[in-house]
Amino acid sequence: MSKAAIDSRRLTKAYRSNDPPAVVDLTLTIEPGCVFGFLGPNGAGKTTVLKMLLGLTRPSSGDALLFGRSIRLPRARERVGYLPELFRYPPWLTPREVLDYHAALAAVPRDTRAAEIERVLSLVGLTSRAGDRTGTFSKGMQQRLGLAVALLGHPRLVFLDEPTSALDPVGRVDVRDIVRSLRERSTTVFINSHLLTEVEQLCDRVAFFRKGRIVADGPIDGIVGSSRGVRIKLDAHANGVATEALRPFGEALIHGDTIALSDIAAARVPDAVAALVANGMRIREVTPLSRTLEQRFLELMDD
Amino acid sequence: MLTIALDTIREVSRRKFAPAAMALTALVTVLTAWGFWSLAHLHAANGRPLSFVEVHSTTAFLVIFGAFLFSFVLAFGGAILSAPLLSSDLESGMLLPVLARPISRVSFVTGKAAALILVVGIYSAVAAVLQLLAVRLTTGYVPPHPFAAVGALWMLATVVMALGLALSVRLPALASSLIAVMAFGVSWMVGIVSSFGIAYHNAMLIRVGVISQLLVPTDAMWRIAVYQLEPVAMLGHNGGFGPLGPFSVVSPPPIAILWWTFAWIAVVLTFAAGTFSRRDA
Numbered sequence: 186m187s188k189a190a191i192d193s194r195r196l197t198k199a200y201r202s203n204d205p206p207a208v209v210d211l212t213l214t215i216e217p218g219c220v221f222g223f224l225g226p227n228g229a230g231k232t233t234v235l236k237m238l239l240g241l242t243r244p245s246s247g248d249a250l251l252f253g254r255s256i257r258l259p260r261a262r263e264r265v266g267y268l269p270e271l272f273r274y275p276p277w278l279t280p281r282e283v284l285d286y287h288a289a290l291a292a293v294p295r296d297t298r299a300a301e302i303e304r305v306l307s308l309v310g311l312t313s314r315a316g317d318r319t320g321t322f323s324k325g326m327q328q329r330l331g332l333a334v335a336l337l338g339h340p341r342l343v344f345l346d347e348p349t350s351a352l353d354p355v356g357r358v359d360v361r362d363i364v365r366s367l368r369e370r371s372t373t374v375f376i377n378s379h380l381l382t383e384v385e386q387l388c389d390r391v392a393f394f395r396k397g398r399i400v401a402d403g404p405i406d407g408i409v410g411s412s413r414g415v416r417i418k419l420d421a422h423a424n425g426v427a428t429e430a431l432r433p434f435g436e437a438l439i440h441g442d443t444i445a446l447s448d449i450a451a452a453r454v455p456d457a458v459a460a461l462v463a464n465g466m467r468i469r470e471v472t473p474l475s476r477t478l479e480q481r482f483l484e485l486m487d488d
Numbered sequence: 489m490l491t492i493a494l495d496t497i498r499e500v501s502r503r504k505f506a507p508a509a510m511a512l513t514a515l516v517t518v519l520t521a522w523g524f525w526s527l528a529h530l531h532a533a534n535g536r537p538l539s540f541v542e543v544h545s546t547t548a549f550l551v552i553f554g555a556f557l558f559s560f561v562l563a564f565g566g567a568i569l570s571a572p573l574l575s576s577d578l579e580s581g582m583l584l585p586v587l588a589r590p591i592s593r594v595s596f597v598t599g600k601a602a603a604l605i606l607v608v609g610i611y612s613a614v615a616a617v618l619q620l621l622a623v624r625l626t627t628g629y630v631p632p633h634p635f636a637a638v639g640a641l642w643m644l645a646t647v648v649m650a651l652g653l654a655l656s657v658r659l660p661a662l663a664s665s666l667i668a669v670m671a672f673g674v675s676w677m678v679g680i681v682s683s684f685g686i687a688y689h690n691a692m693l694i695r696v697g698v699i700s701q702l703l704v705p706t707d708a709m710w711r712i713a714v715y716q717l718e719p720v721a722m723l724g725h726n727g728g729f730g731p732l733g734p735f736s737v738v739s740p741p742p743i744a745i746l747w748w749t750f751a752w753i754a755v756v757l758t759f760a761a762g763t764f765s766r767r768d769a
Contacts, residue, residue: 259592274585275582
């Protein structure tokens, strides 16, 4: 049986005895190969969770295992990559030197080290700047280098804390492609991000974290929930006839040539369309009203 | 640990203070050579050249005085190099990706400390050899045990460096280096006070001096260095200050203080590694 990539058991962190704990009894299992999105508002404790899993912060109680090894042991971090949210690299080093240093720390075999460094430099688009001092780098380029460091040595688990916060749109697309390629290689990816559309595009599973606790956890479809509404677009402005025709199907909101039916079962949608056609209206488009991850996020955080 | 140590040495060599220290050392060596050359060619008031004994006794005192100033440079250097290595680098985010690697915090601190001890040692040796060579070539004078003296000064700098490193686990760089340098300064002042105790047979002052040497053994290391640089004929002369100054000792501290200093450095570095292991990043 393969071991879970992350298996935390009642992980708790209280920075000061008088303050409320930053993380409370976090129990979470993430299977290998999963791209996991960890979402929550600022101050929810997401980075504390990540730092505990990486051995950077000591849990007050509880434990967690990375591929079966306790996070209290340095060996748990073998073949684990990490891109911190706030970081900088020594300004006197070049990207190639930074990567060489991390390759040595990550025990990347000496004979494959040079090729591995070139691979990750190319992956993040930094090959042409590999000989420049990082002190001259913009924040976005530092983030690309951080990503290269995290991907060094083909990690089996990668933690990305706000991986696109400093990147331009091109950089964001690059990161999305990199995460997709990691998924194809069955690498487990743990993403902390505020960019919900990105998480929605990339993640197999998400958890919402609030005040140190998980308030929802599951596949994106399960978290967002199924929709019960449709949007119907006509080839002309809708009028009172449409409202009347749709009365048996629930409340219809009309705006120009668009009608929104917010509470209709999928099975009754053809009947609603037929009712409009029967009243002389021509239909151009029928689309389900889907709830976004962002809407779900706001709902959960409002509770 | 080796990877951390090598990276620390690279860091020290790349930062701006490395070329600055090298340039200043070269400048001081040139000035030293010029100064001692002038001394060797001085004439007394009656126009006769200074005798061999006069030149050598003056040179011997000036070498000790130079070593005294050099001990300050090493102490400051040790404190300034060690102070930003833990807390400041952690808070700036520089250490986060490093500490997330499969390495223990103890090996991280050990690697940093080993590199600094080596760097300070190499610098002490190179600077001292350059200075003593300049003295030897211009005046012909060589102190009795120069290498032992340099070793003692290296230990002195290592004590300050270890203290700075231990403080930097929790304190910002400026506070760590200031406290470490202040501890060095206080130890030096208490050493002078205790020399009054020795001169006037005051048991209380002598005891204060011993306690101070045990708490921060920099003054003990300085006294060992002085003893190794002092020609036998000058023991207790102190450049005319008699026994009440930092430039001469009649007898060095007992050899046990050397072992105590080794143990002191080991304990302080172990404490630094232990507290850093428990520190949240």
